[in-house]
Amino acid sequence: MKVNNVILQFTAKIVFFIIFFFAVHIFFAGHYTPGGGFVGGLVTASAIVLLVIAFDLNTVHKLLPINYIYVVAIGLILALGTAAISMFVEQPFFTHFFDYFYLPLFGKTSLHTAALFDLGVYLVVVGVTMTIIQTIGDDE
């Protein structure tokens, strides 16, 4: 069993990063193709869940010492903040700004405040999912 666990844990670490990057990809893809902050967040959360299964709650908590409720709050603040920026420049709430840039490596890229908003969504989803899993896990 011990050996198995080691293998499992090793694999889990690798798979975690693969899933995580996949999630990041989905997140950025959202504006043009299917994906987005919400799905990205859920996929990230499932990556963390994988770690939880491979190790256990306490270890993961030591690995990622995060208060997920704060993640939720920060996500909300980010989303609200992004939406509120426009208020300060005399534009209706939630007016987004974007422009197209040519960056080396990426080529034509758009920098979009909507992406910041989506990041907020992402954080909330990760935070909430992990809060649920952690509290239920703690209870058992």
Place this chain on the structure above:
Amino acid sequence: MNNFLLLPIIIPFFFAMILMFGQKNLKYQRITTILGLIISIICAFALLFNVKENGPQTLTLGSWPAPFGITMVSDMLSALLVLTTLVIAFFIVWYGFGSIGKERERFFYYPGVMFILTGVNGAFTTGDIFNMFVFFEVLLMASYLLIVLGGEKSQLRESIKYILVNVISSALFVITVAYLYSVVGTLNMADISVKIAEINQPGIVTVIAVLFLLVFGMKAAIFPLYFWLPNAYAAPPIPVLALFGALLTKVGVYAIMRTYTLFFTHDLAFTHELLLVLAILTIIAGSIGALAHFDVKQIIIYNIVIAVGVILFGVAQMNEAALEGAVFYLVHDMIIKAALFMLIGIVIYITGTTNLRQMGGLMKNYPALGWFYLIAALGLAGVPPLSGFIGKLLIIQGGFEAGNTWSSIFILASSLVVLLSVIRIFIYAFWGEQGQVSNNINKTTYNIMFYPTVLLVFISILYGVGTEFVVPFIDDAAKLLSDPSIYTDAVLKGGN
């Protein structure tokens, strides 16, 4: 374009977020909440006067033109309700310092309150029917948090029922919106109003109107959809009950009011007649419950149902007098219900029971409480010059004008049942021989609960006595309700 009208929604929202930090720090939680409420109230006041001055304010979010983006509309009705909501919440939160208990305060009670305010104010302000659904969900989710917070047995048991009912009503809400979208192809409320007028409300729209009535009616607790309410509301502690009693059903009432004055105004003989019948049945059902119980909580809870019926009766008349009365009564009822729940909360605190038959003689040691209860009770029954009177007067005046003579007289008679049910509490709890008294009454706690309650009763008295100062506001609201074009023009033509 007026971003300002969003503030009463996003300020509580923002404070809810920052309250998610510092969960165990009681002082931080309390001060931040009060601060947030005060700022919101100031904004709501400013907004109210802005709307009075400049007519309905609109904001098309994201700069997208009206029917395509989400539009927020602050007309007089919503500005009034938003302000009332925040003021009531302020007093309830203050009251809660004495009665909600430190454990709950440390477990997201305050974020819950702020979220519920976000949802309620959002629902009052939104000009988009699907966005209204989203705000409903915000306030419902926050209400789930508050109703279950603490996890007492009865809370858990009743929460299940409460949530079940609301999940179902939400599903119905969504499909009703979908039906409407299928027929008129838009979600913006002003646009819906214009388009329904364009096609002259065909039968299918009337069916959808009825569905809306039932969906909102489930939240507003109208007959025959109110059954879930009495037990569910009795489960959480008093401040939460006061919040629910004052605000939640009123959101449903508001939604009926809005849709039935803005959208579905072309087949009054059917839709509003149905509303009238349901309103009367609601009053009867509420009256039966209010008289059937000797439990103080239940008596006041059933009075919520009665009031909903009275307000909707006003809406069903669809003339300016009755609509004005309905708005008057709506605001009054929010204030007075909060005050009454707070008052009986104190009574429960003193006596340690909710059973009226075990109480008695409180007048001897708590005369001030007794007087304020009596004033609140008379106000509820609509005795002039207290707050409930003008609303009821205008409602029956509108009822008579609309030719509903007998049902208007019935509304008058129903006040009597209201009076009987609340005076019973006075006679049994405050008069009579000394009854049961709890053995750990803390004077400080009592005072923390007493002062906000008294202030709220005072506000209700001012609302009644100072009606003249309120009339211009309510008048604007009623004008807008009786003439949808003011609303639609403000939204679609940007005519601020």
Place this chain on the structure above:
Amino acid sequence: MLQILCLFIPIIAAFFMPFFFKKIRNVHTGWFVLLVPLFLVIYYTTFIPVISKGETIIEQLNWIPSLGISFVSYIDGLSLLFSLLISGIGALVVLYSIFYLNRKKEQLHNFYIYLLIFMSAMLGVVQSDNMITLYLFWELTSISSFLLIGYWFNRDKSRFGALKSMMITVAGGMLMLGGFVLLSLMGGTFSIRALIEQAPQLATNDLFIIALILILLGAFTKSAQFPFYIWLPDAMEAPTPVSAYLHSATMVKAGIYLVARFTPVFALSEAWIWLVAGIGLLTLFWGSFFALKQTDLKGILAFSTVSQLGLIMSLLGVSAIAYHVDGAEDTVFKYAAFAAIFHLINHATFKGSLFMIAGIVDHETGTRDIRKLGGLMSLMPVSFTVALIGSFSMAGLPPFNGFLSKEMFLTAMLSVTEFDLFNFSTWAPLFPIVAWIASVFTFIYSFYFVFKTFTGKLNVDQLPTKPHEAPIGMLISPVILAGLVVTIFFIPNIVTDTFVKPAVVAIQPFLYTSPNDVNIHVSAWHGPTPELFMTIGIVIVGLLLFLTLSKWQKLYSILPERFTLNRLYDITINELLGSWMTRFSKLYMTGSIRKYLGYMFTAIPLIVIGTLIVKNAFSVTFEGSSPIHLYAVILIVVLVIGTLTTVFARSRITSIIALGSVGYTVSLFFVIFNAPDLALTQLVIETISVALFLMAFYHLPKFSKVEERTRFKFGRAFISIAVGVMVTLVALSSHSQKFIESISNYYKETVYTEAGGGNIVNVILVDYRGFDTLFEIAVLAIAGISIFAMIKLRLSRKEKNYESK
């Protein structure tokens, strides 16, 4: 301004009572209170010269001018008379109360606060020209009366008596408000004067009769007319000064006032005459008849008050006849209104004094039970004299004022027989007959009251305290009143010229324009008229019956208690509106959410499908439908199987997995329907949901084996089919009636150029409708913290008793 201010002076004074009571302990608070009515009496006296000329004075204070509601003090003959009664009797009662209520034992500030509120309210009722403020003061009298009756609030009789009076009078008041609103809609004003001016037009309105009945209900409940009188005897639980003031001299006369005030509006209605006169007469008889059943001194007086109020009411009803008779001002039809007002004054004097005597007897002997009393004459000579004067006046004997007005009452009743409109000739003879019989009983109970108490055998042992004459202070007020009783008899015309005639003008403006037009001279002797013979008859028969009273009084006990009106009230309040409601409510409020949902889901499809049918809104069209996918059909089959499995699964794992399969099928549907984002999201969410289901239900028990009762199962199936049918029917109809094209083309056109995105759905989510998303994640966030709080916070162990009940 002073005129309006005077309405509120008592209320303002009330605010200072706690101060006087608590800070100035060694002076009876009543002395301070006394200043208020004294001032008012003096103030209102100054109006007499002007008003008796027939002029009126009006002053206004706006309250809600935008709705036409304002405080109006309108002083004419009628309101001035009442104002003087209120302040005058008020002063005497306060004076009396100073000796009646012990300043050390009683919560005097409360008592006087209520009393002062009442005084304001009553002045407001009689002076308000605006119907809404009239209603305001009207309810305020009910409430202050409620508080005064319940003054000794720990006594059950007090509080339930208070409740009874409040429920009945407030009920009447509320209905009266309905009448007012109807009138205001007909006449376009809340002003009574303005309504009187347009009385003939009002009468043509269909709702006129309803307004009339509603307003009469207000008047009848307040003035304790049959069958609403039942609250008045119970109101006797109030301290005696209150009984003397509210429940005989003033508040109960508010109804009389109202009828008098509205006579010009309603006089041309036949129903008005019949109702007011008929109910008045019935009450007159009923009250006098049952007064003899009473054993409580105040009970006798209460029934006597009921009866006398009926008398005045019937006179007012008859007075409306004058409207229909040409030249009524010169015929016998002129007497009724005059007699009503005159008797009202007289009644206030003699009944006030009698109540005070009853209070004195109670105070000095400790009981009001007439069976224990007797022979007090020698011990309490002054009280006896006053009682004798009062009773004789009440019985209608000379030389007391009651004789004069009683005679005129009989005149007025006889006049009815000469009226031949509205089929009056058939019933008219009843009027004088009933009046005569009632007068006989009045005579008997008057004697019963005074002689059973003061003559006969004194039985000191039966009395709780040793009787002696009351202190001088307590006697002042009744003696003054008794003095008035005699004085008025000797100078009736001065009194009537000053007070009665101006009031009559207000009641019968269709007859008179100024008090001088009222051509009535009061005299004790007007020859051998039918009235005189009737009076003689009353005395003879009355004396005979009184002397044999002990023989026939038992007859009253034969009347079964079960059928009384009191019993009806008790049944209504305690059973019909109490335990019956409880039982009824228990039938359906069982606490079972399944039942509740059952009711709700029976109603919803019923109403919706009903509407669909009534509005003929159902329609199906295949036009515009998209073609059927083969994959979709397969998916539908899978979905149906999955769903049926959830319904019929016996184990929880099966049903959870079946639900998962439904969810995945739905996400495949989204693929087919060109919704990749939805498909992706649904897929991920379904996975997590299933995981959550499994996790949460790891601890739950297996499905219980208990089967549903078949009846419920059947109902359940029926309800769910109805809901399903409803959803489908409305969906079909909505799909088939797409009247207006969707707005979504706009998104397709602007998504790249203006929103800078390519995935329309996602751009809608973060941009066009980003606001939805913002709050959607808020919902998620709240769910997160709720779950956290729910798991971590457990108060159930120290559950407080009252919270869990």
Place this chain on the structure above:
Amino acid sequence: MEIIMAFVCGFLFMAAIYLILSRSLLRIIIGTGLLSHGAHLLIITMGGFGGNNPPVLADGVTEYVDPLPQALILTAIVISFGVTAFFLVLAYRSYQELKTDDMTQMKGSEDHE
């Protein structure tokens, strides 16, 4: 297709309500799950299935499916996910406290008296 889907949605609602009226809490929650599936499918049905392409910009494509209902469904899905999660935990907690998942045993006392 829309017509068939209308029947499917009706069927889902029927099954959902049937389950919601049952005694077991688990069945009830499964019912609410079906309810939201039904609602979501209904929204997309009401939007219509016309247009043969997903609402994602692509070269040379002009016939997109109506994107608005899809956006609404996404919002609704997320919300119902939150509610379902909450409901499940509530069921779990109530079973801990009340020792039952049978709704007939959760009547509580209507405080009639």
